[in-house]
Structure formats: C-alpha cells, structure tokens
Amino acid sequence: MEEAITNGWEQGVGGDVPVLSNAVRAKAAWRTDDELERVMQKYTFNWSSIPPFCRVMCARGSLSVSTALNQVMSRVTKIDMASASAPQPRIFTITSLQHAVAAIAAMANRGVRQCLSDITFYLVTIIAIATLGPLQFGFHLAELNAPQDVITCRKKTISTAARLAAWVHSSKPKDKAPAGLLPDCIPMSEAAFATVSSVFTLGGLVGALCAGPLSSRRGRLPAMRATALCYVVGAVVETFAGRVWLLALGRLLAGLGAGASTVIVPLYISEVSPPDERGLFGAMTQVSINVGILGTQTLGYFLSHGAAWRWILAAGAGVAFAQAVGLLAVPESPAWMAAHGDPVKAKATLQRIRGESFDVQSEVVNWDHHERRGSNDEEEGLLSQPEAVPSSPTSIRSHKAPVHLGFLQVVADPLYRPAIVAVVGIMVAQQFCGINSIIMYSVSLLADLLPISSALLTILISVVNLGMTIACSPLPDRLGRKTCLLLSIVGQGTSSFVLAFAIVYGVKMLSAIAVLFFVAFFAVGLGPVPFIMASELVGQEAVGATQSWCLAANYVATFIVAQFFPIVNTALNNALGGKGWVYFLFAALAAASAVFVSWRVPETRGKRDADEVWGRTRRLD
Template sequence: MASSFRDVTPYLLILLAIATLGPLQFGYHLAELNAPEDVLTCQKKSVTRLGKIVSLVTSSTSKVGPSTTLADCIPMSRSSFAMISAIFTVGGLVGALTAGPFTSARGRRPSMQMTAAFYLVGSAVESVASSVPIMAFGRLLTGVGAGASTVIVPLYISEVAPPSQRGFFGSFTQISINLGILFSQTLGYFLSHDSAWRWILGAGVMTAGAQALGLLIVPESPAWTACSKGDVDSARRVLHRIRGRHVNIDEEVEAWGEADGKLPGEEESLLASEGGASTDPTLVSPRPISAKADRAHLGFTQVVRDPLYRPAIIAVVGIMFAQQLCGINSIVMYSVSLLRDLLPISSALLTIIISVINLGTTMAASPLPDKLGRKTCLLASIIGQGTSSLVLALSIMFEVKILSAIAVLFFVALFAVGLGPVPFIMASELVGPEAVGATQSWALGASYVATFLVAYLFPIVNEALNSALGGAGWVYYIFAGFALLWALFVIRNVPETKGRKDADEVWGRVRRTD
C-alpha cells in the first residue's frame, strides 16, 4: 500500500476524495433506514439506551423550546417499509441505465454534478417527509444518484489514476461505499429516537452539498477530453497537473490516439444501441472472443443472443445474484430490527461493529483476488457465508446469543473476501473489448434487480416464516440453501480469470479442460 502512494500527488488524492463521495452516499443511503426503522415506523420512541436518555431530556425541555410541524414518525406497515427500502434500488437501476450514455456524451464531471443534485434533492425530500409516498419519492431520487455513481465514478477513477495502480485505486469505490454504511450506522446509533432520525436523512443533504462544492475544482477526465472532444492539449495539461510535472505521460497520451474516440472499458447503458453492430454474415463462423477488429461494439441483447458470449453473461448475472441472494443486505439494511433482543449487546451497536469489520476486511482482503484467484475467493466467500447463515439460524433458534453475534460478524467479513469485490472485477474479464460495455450493463442490471428482491422480500418473508413456524431465524436457512446452490453454480459456470491475458485464454482453457 505504501508503494502505491509513493508517486501519487496530493492533487490526485483530493480528486479521488471528492469523486468517491458519490459511492459513499450510495452506501449511506443504502443503510440509512436500518437503525431508525422502529422509530420511523412508530413502533418505538428509541432503539438504544442512549437514545432513551436523550429522548427524556429533550421531552422535558421541549415545552420551552421551539415547536415543529414535522411528525415524530410515519405510521406504516411492514410491507410499506419494505417498499420504501427497496425503491432505492429501483432508482439505482434507472440511474445505471441512463448514466452510461449521458457520461459518454457530456463527460464525467457534469455527470457527477448531476448525481450530487439527485442526492441533494432526494435527501431533502426524505428528511421532511410526512407520508409513505413522499418518503418513497425521496428514496427514489437518491437511488438514481446512487445508480449513476456506480457507473460514473469507477470510470473517472480509472481515467485519472496512474495506469500501473488502477486496480488499487479502483478498490476505493468499494471502500467508500463501506465508509458510507459505517457513517449512517453510527449516526443511527445516536439519533434513532423521537424525530431525531430526520437528522440521519438530512445528513445526506450536507454530504451532497459538500460533493457539489468539491466538484467545482474537479477537472474533466483527460482521457474523455482527448477522445470525445478532441482537445488533446487541454487533456495533456490536466494530466500533467494530476500526475506531476516530473512524470512522463507520453504513453497515456499515445493510448488516447489509439482509442479512436472510444474509451477502453467504457460502460454502456442497459439500452445500449445496437445499430452500429456489423451484419456481415461471415461473423456467424467461429472467431476469437476478443476480435475487436472484426466486430463493432455489441449491444445489450446482442451479447445474450450470441452463443459465443452467452456463457459470460450467464456467469456474470449468476455471481451478481449470488452476491445478493446469499443475504448480505439482510444485515446491512435490517440488522437492527432483525437482531434486537437476540444478542448480548445492543443490535444498533453491533451494527456499527459489523460496519467497521466490513470496512476493515474489504481493505485487508483487496489483494486476495490477485493472489488466490477470483474463483477461489468467490467460493470461499459463498461457502463461508452459507456456513455462517446456518450457524446464525441455529444460534437464534436456540438462543445462543454470543454465537449469534459471532456468526453475524463472520457473515459480513466473509462477504468482503470474494462476493463483495470479485463480481465487479470479473464482469470486464470474461469478454473482449467489443462486448465489455454490454456485459457491464448486464452485471449492473442483475445487481440492482437482486438487491431489490432482497430489500423488498426479506422483511416480509422473515415475518411470515417466524409467524408460521414460530421463533425466529428461519430465513437464514433459506440463505444457507442459496449459498449451496450458488457454490455449485460457480464451480460449474464461472471460469478462473487470474493470470489470463484476455477472454480468449479464459474460455479457451475452459474448453480444453472440458
């Protein structure tokens, strides 16, 4: 890590800090309703002892203080709360769909400014909401900003980071998401009482405002400026400032000339145009997967119709569903209400500990995919989460509280080993450049659909199983079963990409071993 920062300028670190405020807000809004759920839905006045003390103090002084017209809570059913939580992922899908063509046409900086605007307005609407529809609308807006950020920010980072260190700096996106989750869970521990939960949602306004102000000093991506606007001189000046005057940037500038107006690995939307694809009938014959010279960039439906690319799409969609259906967001989004009265410590406090472990493990495990292999990390993560789910279910049913806490911590830590980072890495390693945009679109689409399913169905299914079968924890048997199925899927359908120079070699080795 020290060597990665050795030749990095302070200016680049400032740009990365500002850019990653987008993914940070993604994590923040993903988890913001976790701690205050019971207070927000009028089930409790506070979820922590600290909150109860603060609530008593504020209630005793409220008679002499200013009055407010905002309600302390919003009455709603379990299904209504699930809808409010899940609609964030619907907005995320919309944002991911539209961000690709927008950032390609208008640039990275205006695109990030648009995400800041969505975050700002959405957070403001959430913080003053007095009904379910208004709260849902605010969550939808912040979701759009979050979905767009997952497309735009990784692109910007890859284009301003030194070429030899793009993998390292690319991990900043996932780290910033985890920081956002930790930030929201920490605020939730202190502010989940009375109407103070509105400050948790209002904090998003301040973060979005800081992002918008910071983006005023962020330059446009030099690669986009050179390739899309053709202004190579301006691009060189910006890149020199980012890299430092002593750094030779000739190789990067030459790469701009070879790009022919197309930035390598650039994301396309789920509705990517197919009009430019070649219709040459000779292309139905066998050909290398990465034959960029022979094929134009492929659209969203073309890659799934083509038998050459279909295995890669199946693998990408499968591991994205595995990422969510093994149950990580049941902890990120619902752990406080799920684990209350089941653990030896406050579930809100445990959630903060979980977030710290998630962040620390993500940082510590970031070299593992390059050392152990992508497939190995995926399998270790899936099997580990499945085992943790089984232990958690049993410990909850038999009320072994300390074991429940340990199982939750291992559940989250093992997610960071493989299921967290690897699916996003492999989406661009299983196909050639001509199909990487459409494949990334399938990956993002699958991710948001799977996240929606867990966010919406988990609280409903959990409550139904607990009522029908008695007790609690039954839902984690389902996650353990999913883990077994996804482990078999990875073994059968996902090739190893570590050490393979291109997609041809990845799938070529698979065919020879079959």
C-alpha cells in the first residue's frame, strides 16, 4: 500500500493518469474540492501513522475506497516547521490524493481475486478436518456443564423449558441401559466432580508439552492421528463409565488429545495455508473451539435427563471417529516434508493443495532446512533441546551460530524475563477473571436463580462467545493489544461485580445480562490477545520457550479455576449466606489484573520486533 501511495503521489504530480470519478469522490464524503485543497495545504501525509490494520485490509480487499481515503486523511499530521526532526513537507493535491486512492482500490481488487484464487476446495476440506481437533477441545471443556446435577445424582432431570416437559417424561424409559448395565447417574461429591472436571486440564497440559517433540520428529499428520485416537478412546470411556475413576480417566485421555491439538493444529494450518491467508485460516482454531462449546451446550439443553447425558459424551466419540477417518485423506505438511529430506513429495503435495494452475515456486524457495528446524523447535516448548536457528537482533551472543533458548534459559536471562512475566501474567489473568467458571459451571450456578432458563441461557452464552470472537477479531490491530486487554479486564471485572450483586440479591434479569456482558468482554481482549503476544514480546530465538511458559500458565490456571471454583463458591456461600459471592472475588482479581497489565505489559501493535517493543538498542548482558 505504501508503494501505491507513493506511485499515486508521483502520478498525481506529473503523471497522466485518469482521476477518480466524481461519484467515488462523493462517496468518500468530501464536501468540496476547495475545502479539501485548503486542508491539504495545511497538512502533510505521514505513512507511518497509518494503522497496520488499514494497510492490511486495503491490500486484502476488505476495505472500501471511501474508508481507505478517510483513514488516510484521518491520520495526516500537521507539520511543526520549527522542529528539526520534522519530515520534509510533501503537500498532496486533490489529483495526487485521488491517484493514491485509485491505486489502493486497484490493490484491493487484486487482493480479492488473489485471495479467492489461493483458496481451493481441497484446502478448505483438510483445514476443516484438522480443526475438528480444537472443536473437540471446546466440546470436552464444557460437556459436563449442563448435565452436572443429573450425572451426580442430585436431580433426575433438568427441565430446560416447559414445552419440553412432556417430551422428557416420554423419553425417560428409553434412557435406561438394558439389564441395568449402566447406571443413570454416578454419585459423587462436589469436590469429586470438581476433580473430574479439572483432570481434563491436567491431561491438556501434558498433551500440549508432548505434542511439540512428537510433531517435530514424526510429522504433523501422525501427531494429529494420535490426538484423534486419544479423543476416541477418552470419549468412549466417558460414555460407558459407571464409576467416578472411569469418568476421570476418560476426561484425562480426552485432555491429552485436546492439549496436543492446541499445539499441532495451528502449526499445521499455518504450514498449509497460503502465506497471505494465514491470518484468516489461523482464526479458525479459536472459532472451532467456540463451535465445540456451543455444540455441547446445545446437546446438554435437550439431553440433561435420566441416562440421556451419555449421548452427549457419545457425540464426542462420534466427532473423534469422524476426524480419525478424515485424517486418512489429509496430507502431511509440505513444509515438514521439505525440512525432513523429501522436497519432491513436498512440492507435489503443495501443488495439490494450491491447485494445478497455482505457481508454488515462491513458497518452495523459502523452504530452508535450518529455518524449518528452528520453527519445529519453537513448538517443542518445555522438552526442546537447543538447536541452531537464524540470528535475530536479540540473539547474537558470539560469532557462533545462535542457539534456540530452552524453557529455563529464558527465565534466567534478564533480557527475556520481563516477557515471561508479562505472558504468564496475562495468561493467569485470562483464567482468574473467571471465564471458565461460566463455561464449565454456568448451569449449576444459575439453576436455582433461573430454574427454567439456565440451560437455555448457557446456549445463549455460547452463541455470544462465538459471535463476539468473530466480530472482535480485528480489534487488537485497530486499538492495540494492551488497550484491548485493559478494556476486556475492566469490562469483565465490572460484569463480575454486577453479576455478584444480582445473584446475591436475586435480580434475575440483571444476572442474565451480566453473564452475557461478561462473556462479550472476554472476547474483546482476554480471549485472543494472550496467544498473540507470546510471539511479539521476544525474538525468534526465544519464541518456543515463551510459548511453553504461556501454555503452561494457561493450563495451570485453568486447572486451579476448574478444581477450586465450586469449592470456594460453596464455602463463601455458606459463610456469608446466599449465593454469588465468589464473583466479588473475581471482580477483585480483575482489578489486580488491570493494574498488572498497566504496569508490566507493553504495547506491541505497530512495533517491528521485540527490541522496539521493550525500547532496547543492545543486549543487556
């Protein structure tokens, strides 16, 4: 886009290129040419002040001509002629500005056509199959939410709506297993249920830490097939569990698959996606997680009675089996094959993914053995061994080839320690603000307050979560990462306070509204931003170890919330009387998180590298 602006400038000054039509200029909302001329004589264009989001969206064809023009004009800066550092003034004329926008429009049109030509049906198919892994992560995370009281024998049914009552009663006899082989419920205490729920996150932690080495040494495809096997076995064990320990074992196995999927699938998607569409397809991981949560909450709305809850778990086994079969038709990552000595097959596979008419040579030439090894090591995290990778501004320690830093090295090095503190802090904040208390326990939490609509409200929560995740995806690039984090934390903290007040004093409608705003504010920043910032706060030599710290903090914090939320909630309710007091605690934790982010987390938007983020000019050895 910068080149387009420059070319448009030069053509506007001395070239002979047709100007934009009056209709387009009118669409841009400029009132008169004379007024624009006066504005442009006082201001000069400063390219560096244009937000990166605007540049990217113009290049990809997602920004209209009028919006592009308004973005340009809204970011022009007045020159301080007395300043020695002020840039040399370059005055736009109406014609030159028109040519600049015309060039942007041409780039946008080419971007749309290029985007469509890059995406093939085969590519969409293999990515859809791969993202069934993260989808199951979301599915298993929330699968016990709606039927909790039925599974633990506290209730025989959860009436989700009056119109379903007759259907529930007529279906009850069919729920019982033949000859009493499977009980309708599994008696367990609140602490035991919390353990069953939280063991999923322990499995996820182990799976995530093992996934990097497995996918690096054996390939992305075998690793994904291993996760599918964990999902299948885990879901089957859960479905037929008659004892608490069997249900916990199934959750543990499913957690292994879920944790591994969160590492392998994003890596696989980034390696098979066209370079210009990696951001688009990369977002599918988070979207698929939310689809899984929505799916299991919807099933829970209809199947939380008798032994029908087992069909919820069986649905997870069905999705896992479908993925296992689908992976038989999915190719290995071309980049991984090229890095492991099979460039001919890698190129043929890439050509099939891109389409026969697509020129893949530009991607093939970028397959460098040492760079791919460095990339693979970044995903290994905790278990990675130091290997040579290309140097970066923060990794040059001697004339020898730089090494990939390990898990403990980044903590010991004062250069990287602030980044580790930042990523661990925001990951802990993500969980300690209480999002999983809603995802995992919303039905039991709101059941007595909203006995008719609590399960339906949970579905609405999942819809809001999915919709807001998609809608808010551009915000970190528009507003900045730190701004989104603070907005999200303050919004969630306020919603927690309102939710606690509403539950304690029995204000039903206010509690429902507070829950929806709570989830919506999570999607603004605390949902997507922590995963973005891990790779922006350090150089390439430390990205893998930083991601390991990020991942470890996420799963440990998730385990703490899943394990202790019901216990702390019950203790506070018994001590203070009533319900909902725990959300005052979440509000206080949100306030502490906001202070931490304000002081210890830097802004990364628009920064070239980690050195610029931290304001460094040299190593601090």
